Amino acid sequence: xxxxxxxxxxxxxxxxxxxxxxxxxxxxxxxxxxxxxxxxxxxxxxxxxxxxxxxxxxxxxxxxxxxxxxxxxxxxxxxxxxxxxxxxxxxxxxxxxxxxxxxxxxxxxxxxxxxxxxxxxxxxxxxxxxxxxxxxxxxxxxxxxxxxxxxxxxxxxxxxxxxxxxxxxxxxxxxxxxxxxxxxxxxxxxxxxxxxxxxxxxxxxxxxxxxxxxxxxxxxxxxxxxxxxxxxxxxxxxxxxxxxxxxxxxxxxxxxxxxxxxxxxxxxxxxxxxxxxxxx
Amino acid sequence: xxxxxxxxxxxxxxxxxxxxxxxxxxxxxxxxxxxxxxxxxxxxxxxxxxxxxxxxxxxxxxxxxxxxxxxxxxxxxxxxxxxxxxxxxxxxxxxxxxxxxxxxxxxxxxxxxxxxxxxxxxxxxxxxxxxxxxxxxxxxxxxxxxxxxxxxxxxxxxxxxxxxxxxxxxxxxxxxxxxxxxxx
Numbered sequence: 001x002x003x004x005x006x007x008x009x010x011x012x013x014x015x016x017x018x019x020x021x022x023x024x025x026x027x028x029x030x031x032x033x034x035x036x037x038x039x040x041x042x043x044x045x046x047x048x049x050x051x052x053x054x055x056x057x058x059x060x061x062x063x064x065x066x067x068x069x070x071x072x073x074x075x076x077x078x079x080x081x082x083x084x085x086x087x088x089x090x091x092x093x094x095x096x097x098x099x100x101x102x103x104x105x106x107x108x109x110x111x112x113x114x115x116x117x118x119x120x121x122x123x124x125x126x127x128x129x130x131x132x133x134x135x136x137x138x139x140x141x142x143x144x145x146x147x148x149x150x151x152x153x154x155x156x157x158x159x160x161x162x163x164x165x166x167x168x169x170x171x172x173x174x175x176x177x178x179x180x181x182x183x184x185x186x187x188x189x190x191x192x193x194x195x196x197x198x199x200x201x202x203x204x205x206x207x208x209x210x211x212x213x214x215x216x217x218x219x220x221x222x223x224x225x226x227x228x229x230x231x232x233x234x235x236x237x238x239x240x241x242x243x244x245x246x247x248x249x250x251x252x253x254x255x256x257x258x259x260x261x262x263x264x265x266x267x268x269x270x271x272x273x274x275x276x277x278x279x280x
Numbered sequence: 281x282x283x284x285x286x287x288x289x290x291x292x293x294x295x296x297x298x299x300x301x302x303x304x305x306x307x308x309x310x311x312x313x314x315x316x317x318x319x320x321x322x323x324x325x326x327x328x329x330x331x332x333x334x335x336x337x338x339x340x341x342x343x344x345x346x347x348x349x350x351x352x353x354x355x356x357x358x359x360x361x362x363x364x365x366x367x368x369x370x371x372x373x374x375x376x377x378x379x380x381x382x383x384x385x386x387x388x389x390x391x392x393x394x395x396x397x398x399x400x401x402x403x404x405x406x407x408x409x410x411x412x413x414x415x416x417x418x419x420x421x422x423x424x425x426x427x428x429x430x431x432x433x434x435x436x437x438x439x440x441x442x443x444x445x446x447x448x449x450x451x452x453x454x455x456x457x458x459x460x461x462x463x464x
Contacts, residue, residue, distance in 0.1 A: 074442060074464055075458070075463060075464055076442075076443070076444040076449050076450075076464075077442075077444060078419070078420035078421045078442050078443070078444060078445065079420060079421065079423060079445065082420075137449075159444070159449040159455075160444060160449065161448075
């Protein structure tokens with residue numbers, strides 16, 4: 001079993017490692033007409049990804065053509081700080097073979113690993129929706145790790161910018177930490193049921209400027225989310241400020257009997273929040 | 281002798297200034313707004329009690345008559361990013377204008393001082409402030425008004441695609457064509 005601190009250390013390494021990228025990338029930089037990079041195809045690689053890939057997955061093969069996982073994201077987003085993404089798994093979540101882990105990455109973000117999800121078969125159908133900060137034109141990727149060890153990837157190129165330095169909303173600071181579940185449709189026992197989880201939280205990146213004080217707002221963001229139903233783990237998420245403010249996740253779970261849907265959330269200041277919803 | 285020449289010299293200098301000023305005005309008039317090559321339907325705001333209202337009614341009526349889509353551009357007279365996009369369109373008109381044929385280009389002419397609370401859009405018998413208008417059409421760009429902005433509508437004012445803020449992500453011919461082809 002992995003230590004819970006391990007992903008955090010890894011993330012720090014990615015961030016630190018990326019600091020050296022501009023120098024490393026310079027010789028390989030390619031440009032197209034209009035000054036745009038030429039690797040703008042949805043399935044293209046990027047120097048950032050090549051580095052991240054080695055750090056996260058080592059030399060393990062990653063299949064980008066299997067269609068086992070699909071990422072849906074707009075080519076251009078209305079708002080760089082809130083880019084809607086949807087992950088669709090074309091694979092039934094069974095105890096015999098299931099999506100065990102998902103990595104959601106934004107190649108060019110200051111902290112590119114937006115989320116690592118640890119899933120169980122209790123998810124029923126490994127589809128997720130959330131919103132991301134995208135700081136500059138970048139590939140967004142999802143890598144699914146199956147319970148048999150296979151890695152499958154899909155990616156989309158997103159043209160937007162400023163997501164990590166966008167002015168924050170600070171309308172209701174007293175609500176920070178409020179953790180809310182909603183079921184878009186009534187639950188059905190024994191089949192995957194969709195749920196929405198929202199944590200009211202600024203998810204400050206540390207790159208946002210306070211327009212009044214002209215000082216940067218210190219980073220303060222949700223770090224972990226653990227979701228369970230009737231005491232059974234649905235998924236755990238190790239998340240970062242690349243997730244938009246008020247982090248929201250749409251996911252599935254399989255209620256087999258009435259029970260409590262519960263989320264335990266921690267943030268980068270060590271605060272702990274809990275939200276729950278009685279189902280059935 | 282010298283004295284007698286001075287009024288003439290003054291007059292010539294004054295004439296030169298006036299001509300220069302007129303020329304500058306001419307340049308400014310040409311510079312602000314979408315290039316004529318795109319045959320834009322220019323909409324100036326109706327100003328009343330601090331409200332700047334742009335009426336999309338005539339553009340929508342024409343779109344329905346001609347069965348065309350609307351390419352609605354909101355620019356400001358004092359906005360450098362607007363000038364940049366307009367210059368891009370002007371420079372590439374030869375290549376781009378044919379691709380704008382299925383569109384009626386609408387040029388809403390505003391100014392940077394017209395912010396979200398003052399800017400109203402009239403369409404379908406209703407006049408809505410910017411944020412309310414955006415909500416009414418399901419546009420996600422409600423958080424702030426950005427100059428320039430572009431909307432793509434069908435003749436019934438249904439947005440054809442969620443657009444980004446500004447025009448910075450489609451200032452190459454290839455990217456402008458992505459927008460016109462509704463590539464998402």
